[in-house]
Amino acid sequence: MNTYFNYLCSTLLIIFLSACQSSEHNxxxxxxxxxxxxxxxxxxxxxxxxxxxxxxxxxxxxxxxxxxxxxxxWNNGALGEINKNLARSEQAAITGEQSILRLIEDSKILSEKSNGLFNPAIGQLVRLWQFDKIEKENYQFKIPTSETIQNLVTQNPQMQDILIHDQKIRSSNPSVSFDFxxxxxxxxxxxxxxxxxxxxxxxxxxxxxxxxxxxxxKNGKAWRIGIKNPVITHDSSRKAIIAAINLNDSETLFTSGNYERFFEIKGKRYHHIIDPRSGYPATGTQSVTILTQDAALADAASTALFIAGPDQWPEIAKKMGIQHVMLISDDNTIYMTPAMAKRIDLLTEAKAEIIPIILKQPGKSL
Amino acid sequence: MVSLAKVLTISKELLTPADILIIISAVFLSTWLYYFFWFDNNQQGKADTLLVQYAESLPQEYPLNQDQIINIQGHIGPSLIEIKQGKARFIHSSCRNQFCVFHSWLSVSGDTTACLPNRISISLKGTSSQYDAIAGRQ
Amino acid sequence: MKLHLTTTHQDHRIALLAALAISIHIIESAFPSPLPGIKPGLANVITLFTFIMYGWRAALQVSLLRVIISSLVLGTFLSPTFLLSLSGALLSLCSLIFFQFLFHLLHMKPPSAIGYAVIAAISHMSGQFFIAWYFFIPHPGLFKLLPIFITFAVLLGIVSGIITQLIIKTIKSDTNQ
Structure with missing residues (x-):
């Protein structure tokens, strides 16, 4: 009798414990x-x-x-004014807003860590490619001449050319123009x-x-995020969502892709992620997805790794301290860090294959 | 024939209530694992409703099981949205770039795309949405 | 100089049990497995027997001896395979101790060898599985195999539990005579 009573008690305990979880307040x-x-x-x-x-x-x-x-x-906001002053090689006073000062200082550090691949000083190159006109009606886009591109690339605008002193910013290089x-x-x-x-x-x-x-x-459960297939297609057999991932508190997911802003001339696509080394839209990558805790870092890193491409991204990721990366190259290969492979659920079999790039992870060597 | 009673007597001799509890839990555990890793995770969220929203107004709902073309007036002109076989997309919008038109079909619950200049967004909703948000291209 | 080592009756018993476990372990390693390194753990019969008859300390000694010596014999010492068997063995013993304590707390009659064997098999399998996933194949797709492995673990657990129960019964009736 006694054993059956205990049996009952423990069953009730189990039911009680599982009920606790589901009756949590939503x-x-x-x-x-x-x-x-x-x-x-x-x-x-x-x-x-x-x-x-x-x-x-x-x-x-x-x-x-x-x-x-x-x-x-490019508008008449605080940053727009600074850019206008820089273009006239004048000292640009930072007007009222400390946030721009922070923006410049923080991006200077990140630019250095990314070996200059994340470079917000190339505003003139972005304008040369007319990405300031992308929202204009009926604008006829032109491919810039290689001389003008080459000219700007040789002038080599860098965040390191910027000096901040006493609320004033100065550039030792006249080609610097900010684009964050x-x-x-x-x-x-x-x-x-x-x-x-x-x-x-x-x-x-x-x-x-x-x-x-x-x-x-989300009511006690991790946020479940679907990651879109970067390949633009009207073929419905291709999966719209290529991967799913659960995000925990304070985690951020940033993606840079060649499909975000672009124009097409004669069927060739020119997208907005300009490689500061060549002056042309970066090649080799379709999209880069970064998971980390700092959205600002994630934003900069996704751009830097996109430009770095399928060969160089592990080096830049390591330097920027990014552990979770997924990169989809032009030939539809999916590259991932082991840390990302552990977190992500790939939902595609097609042409994609995982090639784990070994990043040094503290405490996880074997 | 070995009688059922005999089997029961043997098992009664062998098994304690704790044994039975453990075996039942083990069966439940493995069944749940099959469900969790094979069925629960692998479905792409089924959507049944299209939400069309202009600027910050309340979204309008359209059933996805009914093929139709929706004409909606936006900030700078009309946008055409097509519903076909449970999927939806922009087919024309009053903007130059037509990014939204480049965007492929929306088919998964939670997925969103928008014509930014025209301030019209479309998104899919399902009874059991699998994703809380969609990352990447919009 | 002559080195003299005093051995107790308990030492002999552990040595005997460990030797048995090692033999089973080595025989078992000859069988193929769909996931390299993951084994059904029939050597657990001995660990289980030791646990029930002589307590967890003896069981810990037997299972450590089994894992270390068999890996030395098989030439897998400190290799991934070794790590897999070690994690499986330790986790299953920990679960046995935990559940023994739990049933004690609940004032329930402890499970027979069958219940213990199911617990040991499931934790043995999950321990190995987790280590395999974490260190060697960090791909979420691996988890599709987990339900199958656990099902086999439950079935093998019941079988090895019955074997253990029969051994215990035989030995007990022998000593009673």
Missing amino acids: QKVYQQQLFTFGTLVDITILSDNSEQASQAINAISSEFDRLHSLWHP GAFAKGVAIENMMQILKTHHIANALINAGGDLKVLGT
């Missing part, structure tokens, strides 16, 4: 879509307080708008995370045009 999901920062931003907030959630969303929305005009390289297109979104997302925290939001996801960062969990 927070409400608030979602908002914004057209801002030159892209589509999706905000997902988990909260019990609708007032709190909508306040956070409003704060994020206005901060995105503010940063967008402030950091726009490969950095601003990452920094902005980090700012939004701070806003969420000041609004006491512990669980959220911000997806800015396919680049995202998560906070906390």
